[in-house]
Amino acid sequence: MRGLVWFRRDLRLHDNPALSAACKECKEIVPLFVFDEPLLASQVFGSVCVGFMLGCLEDLRRSLAEQGVTLVWRMGEPIDTVLRTVQECAVDAVYWNRDYEPAAVARDRTVQQRLAQQGRLVRTFKDHVVFEAEEVRGLTGDPFQRYSAYRDRWWTQWRSAAPPLLSVPSSPAASTAMKVSAWPTVQELGYESVPMWIEPGEQAARARLQWFLKKPVHSYVSGRNLPAQDGTSKLSPHLRFGTISTRTMVHAALQTLSKGGQVSRPDVFTWMDELVWREFFQQVLMAFPHVTEGPFKVKPGLPAPRPAGPERDRLFAAWCEGRTGYPIVDAGMRQLNQTGWMHNRVRMVVASFLVKDLRIDWQSGERYFMQHLVDGDVAANNGNWQWCASTGTDAMQGYRIFNPTLQSEKFDPDGHYLRSYVPELTSVPTKWIHEPQLMPQEEQIRVGCRIGSDYPEPIVNHRQARQEYLDLGKQKVST
Ligand SMILES: Cc1cc2nc3c(=O)[nH]c(=O)nc-3n(C[C@H](O)[C@H](O)[C@H](O)COP(=O)(O)OP(=O)(O)OC[C@H]3O[C@@H](n4cnc5c(N)ncnc54)[C@H](O)[C@@H]3O)c2cc1C
Structure with missing residues (x-):
């Protein structure tokens, strides 16, 4: 079987469910990244974000190349571009990790329907979060609207079903021979080249996590509030582009507690709870997508904003x-x-x-x-x-x-x-x-x-x- 792995917010080899499944199930794989041309043209994001993404892609390209696999890129409207690449490479199955933003959900649904009409297999995976919205619910089955209740349920869920970590596929499937032109520069994508103060890519994310868990995490409760200090992990850009998984971060943080030595349980748990905050907002977005258009709740007594002028x-x-x-x-x-x-x-x-x-x-x-x-x-x-x-x-x-x-x-x-x-x-x-x-x-x-x-x-x-x-x-x- 030939499979296409559509990389999106998961630019890494470690603990990557879609990649692992494709390598297990397919003889040949085509790893693909699509530059979303309309999104890039809309300038919703800035140069630093686009530059960071390109850096992460370069790291992924290199890591795959070391395994003898070529990362393919295309530019265009994502739905048509993916479908065209699927035809071009004559793949039997398409693999991706799920994205929960309303626009991405609609995009993926269309791609999935069209691929199903063509008789191709589609396999999607949970990756961007440890638990999807419906896995962390209250007794009524409704999504949580309060963080503290969500957090308690999240930890109960972790204790009963902590997800395992997937290793880098040890013998990845052969790569389909594909012509790949030179990767675009940030300027060619319509953005400015700006110096990167934070190193992009999977290796950098893993190194930063190790550094953070050695020392700063053990004084996180006080350190996280002091902007003059390097007291937080600065892993948020990495989580944004999936160069590291939240699962990896939670497992690694819990491991520091079992190692002994100078560890602080309250600090480590406070930091892990921030990762749960991230998941809480992901589930709010999944369960209440109207938040992108207006208030989560209309509260009485909120002054109207200043008029335009x-x-x-x-x-x-x-x-x-x-x-x-x-x-x-x-x-x-x-x-x-x-x-x-x-x-x-x-x-x-x-x-x-x-x-x-x-x-x-x-x-x-x-x-x-x-x-x-x-x-x-x-x-x-x-x-x-x-x-x-x-x-x-x-x-x-x-x-x-x-x-x-x-x-x-x-x-x-x-x-x-x-x-x-x-x-x-x-x-x-x-x-x-x-x-x-x-x-x-x-x-x-x-x-x-x-x-x-x-x-x-x-x-x-x-x-x-x-x-x-x-x-x-x-x-x-x-x-
Ligand atoms: C107005 C406002 C806008 C924000 N916009 C974003 C955004 O676009 N993207 C983003 O990742 N974070 C956003 N945050 C949350 C937070 O500021 C950043 O996640 C954090 O500063 C990242 O630094 P760090 O990786 O060193 O965090 P750490 O303190 O090391 O925390 C670890 C991880 O937990 C998560 N986290 C921490 N705090 C929060 C929080 N309040 N909400 C959700 N997740 C959290 C992040 O993924 C972070 O990387 C915003 C906060 C505010 C107040």
Whole structure:
């Protein structure tokens, strides 16, 4: 049998169910990657994300080549392109790992139907998550809407049926001889070439996991909140493109606990629970696909966003460019613009600031994040934006409004993170770093940072903005 393995969000050889099954069941395989031309043209993602994906593909191409297998690429609308390649290679069966984004689900359903009409075998696999939505359900059989209940059920499920890991197929099937032109560059895909600060590919993901589990994970509970520290795994881009599986990460983390030595159980479990958060948002997207179009739940008392117009555009531009006059917000947005990544604590602060202080619709922030994040993922991005906007699955009554200054003082007390992304503040003394607008005039001149010219005045007064938000909310409840 000749099988085609359609790689999508699973750019790796280890623990890859579709690849393993194809290698077991077929004499010959055609590994395929399709560049989704309409998606690339839509510029939903940014250069750093596309560049990272190309790096992962290059790593996969090399690993397959070492096994004597050629990774084939095509460019076009994915449905037609896959069907054409299937015809061209005369394959009997097509293998892929499932994707749960609504657009991908619709695409895959069409491909599956058309292949079935042609009498070809289609084999799809669970891979992107440890447990699919219907595997983690409450007593009523309904999907969970609260993370804590979902997490408890998720762990019960793991304890009763922990999924095994698949090794790299040891004798992969022979590759069908195919002509493959040179792989496109990021510029040829219509994007800019930007320096990669995080190494793409499967080998890099596995090395990063090992490094993280050796030390940083054992102080994760405190370390994960400090943006100046390398205290988190930074594996999110790898999970986005599937250069490592979540199964591998959970098994490896649990193994560190059984090794003895200096391990911290609460820290390791807190980190694994973040992986469960990721799955929680995946299942929210699967069970409630309307979240991509609007709020998960319409909650009474949420103030309407600021109306469209020049004032809204001015405030939004200042947020995007990191010119709000709030150092923690500006550092976060500049980190995002420069590197394609932002620390989770700071993501929460900038999101709250956009929605609650500036009263700009959360979807504008969600879109901007997708266009700039290296780890941009519909489920995680949407779920977190809705959480920050108080429209999502958050169990909290009322609103959560972050105070950017207090967050900055608490989580970056010495201002190391602020100074590394906002160079205007480099010489501002720590005493003033969180609220530089309070610096006396003579101090501003002395340190070479004049507020209003070298660094902006705060674009809104947080205390007033917060009160306005709460007052608008009350009016809405009472009308
Ligand atoms: C407004 C906003 C938007 C976000 N957009 C995205 C996004 O597009 N893609 C994305 O992967 N994450 C997103 N996150 C979640 C989180 O910020 C990142 O997953 C995390 O910062 C990645 O860093 P890490 O790999 O070092 O995480 P670690 O702290 O090492 O955590 C391990 C893994 O757990 C998962 N995880 C951690 N926190 C969360 C969370 N809050 N929600 C879901 N999964 C989580 C990630 O897969 C992460 O790689 C967003 C958070 C906010 C507040």
